[in-house]
Each structure stands twice: as C-alpha cells, then as structure tokens.
Amino acid sequence: MHTSNPEHPDAAASAPTASPAAAPASVTAATSGPAAAPASAPVGPVDASRVPRFAGIATFARLPRLEDVPRADIAVVGVPFDSGVSYRPGARFGPAHVREASRLLRPYNPAQDVSPFATQQVADAGDLAVNPFDIDEAVADVEAGARALGDRADRLVVIGGDHTIALPLLRAVHAKHGPVAVLHFDAHLDTWDTYFGAPVTHGTPFRRASEEGLIDLTASMHVGTRGPLYGVEDLADDARLGFAIATSEDIEEHGVAAVIERIRARIGDAPLYISIDIDVLDPAHAPGTGTPEAGGLTSRELLRILRALADKRIVGADVVEVAPAYDHAQLTAVAASHVAYELISAMAPRG
Ligand SMILES: N=C(N)NCCCC(=O)O
Ligand SMILES: [Zn+2]
Numbered sequence: 441m442h443t444s445n446p447e448h449p450d451a452a453a454s455a456p457t458a459s460p461a462a463a464p465a466s467v468t469a470a471t472s473g474p475a476a477a478p479a480s481a482p483v484g485p486v487d488a489s490r491v492p493r494f495a496g497i498a499t500f501a502r503l504p505r506l507e508d509v510p511r512a513d514i515a516v517v518g519v520p521f522d523s524g525v526s527y528r529p530g531a532r533f534g535p536a537h538v539r540e541a542s543r544l545l546r547p548y549n550p551a552q553d554v555s556p557f558a559t560q561q562v563a564d565a566g567d568l569a570v571n572p573f574d575i576d577e578a579v580a581d582v583e584a585g586a587r588a589l590g591d592r593a594d595r596l597v598v599i600g601g602d603h604t605i606a607l608p609l610l611r612a613v614h615a616k617h618g619p620v621a622v623l624h625f626d627a628h629l630d631t632w633d634t635y636f637g638a639p640v641t642h643g644t645p646f647r648r649a650s651e652e653g654l655i656d657l658t659a660s661m662h663v664g665t666r667g668p669l670y671g672v673e674d675l676a677d678d679a680r681l682g683f684a685i686a687t688s689e690d691i692e693e694h695g696v697a698a699v700i701e702r703i704r705a706r707i708g709d710a711p712l713y714i715s716i717d718i719d720v721l722d723p724a725h726a727p728g729t730g731t732p733e734a735g736g737l738t739s740r741e742l743l744r745i746l747r748a749l750a751d752k753r754i755v756g757a758d759v760v761e762v763a764p765a766y767d768h769a770q771l772t773a774v775a776a777s778h779v780a781y782e783l784i785s786a787m788a789p790r791g
C-alpha cells in the first residue's frame with residue numbers, strides 16, 4: 441500500500457499524520473493528488489471527511505510536519521520541559537496531550553471569519569528535546585531551538601511545558617524584534633525573584649525578561665491574575681518590572697469589553713508576544729495544570745480577548761502549563777488547543 445496522505449500530496453515521502461496504511465482503499469482512491477491545489481497553496485490539515493480525525497499520529501490540528509513543507513508562516517512546536525515547577529509536575533506531557541485534543545479543530549474559524557490554515561502555511565515542528573536534569577542547559581537549548589526554527593518559520597506558537605520556557609523564547613524573539621510587548625495571561629505574576637535560590641523557574645520568567653531588557657516596559661500586561669501572593673511588595677516589584685495588570689476580578693467587575701479596551705490601549709503598536717499560562721482559566725475550565733488557583737477566567741472570556749488582538753503585530757506566542765495527569769476528559773487540552781487555534785487565527789493574513 442502506498443504511503444501518500446490524501447491532503448498532503450506534496451509530502452508523500454514521509455506523510456506523518458494520516459497513518460495512510462490505515463486508510464481504506466476508497467479513501468486513498470479518492471485522493472485528488474497534487475493537481476488539486478496550486479503549488480503555492482498552503483498544505484492544510486488532513487481532511488476529516490476522508491480520513492477519520494481519530495486515525496493517525498497526532499500533529500497539531502492534523503497539520504503537516506514542518507519538514508514536509510518548503511517553509512512555514514507559523515510553526516507549532518512543543519517544549520516538553522517541566523523541571524522548573526514549584527508544585528505539581530507533569531507539564532512535560534503537555535505537548536502530546538494538546539496535540540491529541542487538537543484533532544477536533546476544523547479549518548474555518550467563524551469567530552474571526554478566517555481559514556487560518558488556508559491563508560498561511562502552518563506546520564508542526566515536533567518537539568524541542570531539552571535536558572530535564574539541567575535547567576540552564578534546557579533554557580539555552582530552547583533559545584537555540586527557537587532561533588533555529590526562526591530560519592524555517594516566520595513565527596512560532598509554542599506548546600509547553602512549564603512557564604520557565606517563556607524566558608528563552610523571549611530571548612529568541614528579542615533577538616529578532618527587540619523589546620516586545622508581553623501580554624501575559626496567567627493566574628500568577630511570574631515576576632518573582634527566586635525559589636530555593638534558583639533564578640530560572642516557572643515563577644520567575646518575566647522578572648528575568650524585564651531585567652534583561654527583553655520586554656517593552658510601557659506596553660506589557662498581565663491578564664487574569666488572582667489568588668494569594670507572598671506579600672504586598674510582590675505588586676510593587678511587578679509594577680517596577682513594567683507590567684500593568686487586569687485581574688480576574690477586573691474582568692468580572694468591568695466586563696470583558698472594557699478589559700479588551702485597556703489591553704489594546706496598553707499594547708498600542710508594539711510588536712506583541714502573547715504568553716498564555718492555561719491556569720489563567722478557572723480550574724473548572726482547566727483542571728489539568730500544576731498550580732491551580734480558584735476564581736479564574738472562563739475559556740469563553742479568554743477566547744474572546746484573543747480574538748480582539750487580530751489586528752496587532754503578534755510576533756510569537758506560547759501556551760504553557762498543561763499537565764495531563766490532573767486533566768479530566770481532555771478539558772484542559774481542548775481549551776489549550778482552542779487557545780492555540782485562536783492565536784493562529786489572529787496571526788492569519790486577512791482579505
Ligand atoms: N507559572 C505558574 N504556573 N506558576 C507559578 C507559581 C509559582 C509559585 O509557586 O509561587
Ligand atoms: Zn500560572
């Protein structure tokens with residue numbers, strides 16, 4: 441049996457996603473082949489009407505792998521690293537879990553009126569394999585991996601992994617764009633200084649990034665923070681490090697529309713990096729995470745805010761802290777996959 445993938449005619453040699461050997465003859469016979477689309481058209485996801493979406497090895501949204509396309513506008517890449525956590529481990533299994541849940545995504549996004557895989561080439565770059573026993577080495581490897589991928593894809597959407605990885609990702613983004621506005625969705629500030637003397641952890645990436653001059657201090661913001669802090673000085677430090685805050689309570693009190701206006705005004709025209717810790721969602725919406733906090737956003741609120749950023753200059757994004765061991769019925773992974781899909785949609789060219 442031949443090994444071409446019905447929707448990836450250009451990728452016949454190593455088509456990874458559709459498990460072609462499992463496709464019935466009628467499916468492979470229906471393959472329209474390379475003539476179906478102009479050579480320059482993006483290679484899209486496997487067609488779920490031809491190959492059941494539960495068949496085959498999971499790439500994000502059943503997209504082609506990066507090595508199977510000439511280049512990409514966006515590469516989705518996993519970073520299975522969780523050696524920086526302060527509480528429950530397990531986010532190292534996040535990328536695979538999110539890819540599994542992303543099988544159900546469909547090609548047209550009515551909420552943004554865009555087909556995000558048709559107007560740009562999106563591909564799955566697999567995972568960066570980084571050292572789980574040495575945080576400094578892992579962080580250097582994430583930065584090097586992100587920079588190397590930058591030669592083959594214009595932008596990265598990174599699936600974590602714990603929030604430590606935002607630091608090397610911002611280093612890589614800074615090398616390309618200079619200081620960026622960081623829009624950080626999280627229950628936590630993640631601008632703390634050290635844990636057990638360690639400066640690079642999942643609670644500290646944005647303090648380090650600010651100290652290193654990676655972020656635009658006039659345009660960065662946390663959204664969805666809540667819960668207990670170590671002391672009131674945490675907030676003073678955070679403001680000094682360059683972040684405005686829209687808390688989870690602000691969203692309840694003033695409404696999503698008002699908070700969107702604040703966010704948009706804060707970002708202005710700055711190049712924008714979006715970092716989404718899935719624990720920004722209430723544990724009812726995202727139980728599968730390492731440091732859950734009560735009183736969070738609904739997934740509907742988060743998705744709506746992301747949709748309002750489509751006209752901003754988004755230069756990269758991450759979705760982190762999905763820890764499948766605490767997930768139920770893929771709740772957290774479904775939320776994370778939709779969050780990534782809205783980000784990719786917001787990056788898509790319009791018109
Ligand atoms: N980045 C996440 N998810 N959590 C940071 C929590 C740090 C702490 O234990 O105080
Ligand atoms: Zn968090």
Ligand SMILES: [Zn+2]
Nearest residue numbers: 603626630717
């Ligand atoms: Zn975080």
